[in-house]
Amino acid sequence: MSQPQSFTPENVPITKRNPQLDLAEALKGDWMNNHQFATAWFNAMSITFPLGEQFFINSVRHYRDRITDPKLKQEMKDFYSQEAVHLREHQRYNELLCAQRGYDLEELEKPLRKRMAWVKKNIPPRDQLAGTVAVEHMTAVLAERALGTADLFKGAHPAMAKLWKWHAVEEMEHKAVAFDVYRAIGGTEKMRRAAMRRSTFFLTWDILHGVRHILRRDGVLWNLKVWASGFVFLFGKQGVLRGTWQPYKDFFAEDFHPWAHDTQELIENWEMQQQS
Ligand SMILES: [Fe+2]
Numbered sequence: 001m002s003q004p005q006s007f008t009p010e011n012v013p014i015t016k017r018n019p020q021l022d023l024a025e026a027l028k029g030d031w032m033n034n035h036q037f038a039t040a041w042f043n044a045m046s047i048t049f050p051l052g053e054q055f056f057i058n059s060v061r062h063y064r065d066r067i068t069d070p071k072l073k074q075e076m077k078d079f080y081s082q083e084a085v086h087l088r089e090h091q092r093y094n095e096l097l098c099a100q101r102g103y104d105l106e107e108l109e110k111p112l113r114k115r116m117a118w119v120k121k122n123i124p125p126r127d128q129l130a131g132t133v134a135v136e137h138m139t140a141v142l143a144e145r146a147l148g149t150a151d152l153f154k155g156a157h158p159a160m161a162k163l164w165k166w167h168a169v170e171e172m173e174h175k176a177v178a179f180d181v182y183r184a185i186g187g188t189e190k191m192r193r194a195a196m197r198r199s200t201f202f203l204t205w206d207i208l209h210g211v212r213h214i215l216r217r218d219g220v221l222w223n224l225k226v227w228a229s230g231f232v233f234l235f236g237k238q239g240v241l242r243g244t245w246q247p248y249k250d251f252f253a254e255d256f257h258p259w260a261h262d263t264q265e266l267i268e269n270w271e272m273q274q275q276s
């Protein structure tokens with residue numbers, strides 16, 4: 001009998017869902033409450049997903065033969081399935097967005113695409129996996145924010161709210177998969193923390209690159225009002241980053257595990273809303 005390597009709770013299934021949402025109408029406009037900056041921010045995040053998620057899948061799959069625990073083996077497969085559907089839906093999202101609003105997808109993806117190619121060539125697989133572990137944690141923290149008590153998507157176009165919440169739920173379900181693989185292959189704490197510092201910088205950089213492109217094409221790049229509203233959207237009382245600092249920082253603790261912070265209730269609440 002092999003040692004357990006998965007630490008996702010038994011009663012958290014990593015469920016394959018396959019939503020195909022019609023986003024065309026929503027993406028024509030500022031779907032996030034008519035808020036230009038907030039819409040640009042989420043759209044810029046979406047731009048990073050297809051490339052990012054392909055990288056996550058590859059970096060975890062690289063170690064498929066090193067994992068012996070059947071539970072973790074299965075979770076890895078479920079992780080690929082979930083991320084592959086995210087990738088597909090966000091690719092469609094990004095193409096529709098750019099076609100309808102006159103953004104340049106190639107230019108938007110360029111810095112990330114270049115860096116990914118560099119990383120693939122120059123960074124050892126274990127360090128690549130550490131990067132995935134770090135970004136998966138940031139995603140889980142943002143997912144918790146998106147599904148938490150203050151409804152982030154209140155007033156957003158319903159199809160978009162649906163898409164982001166579905167993605168958030170699945171990020172939460174699989175939040176420990178890359179982490180457990182990393183630990184099982186003997187990834188060090190030091191490398192994990194360094195990866196988080198690096199990934200935080202680059203993810204912020206990528207999103208800001210997207211926001212800049214989008215606001216420039218929208219003709220409001222130098223509009224101070226838009227940036228002031230962006231500041232409130234990010235850091236204000238109801239801001240999207242409000243309350244995320246502590247859970248983000250938890251990652252640096254010696255005994256950190258994604259499920260030390262139990263978020264099952266948020267998944268269950270979402271499931272219940274789907275049925276009603
Ligand atoms: Fe995802």
Ligand SMILES: [Fe+2]
Nearest residue numbers: 083136139171
């Ligand atoms: Fe993920």
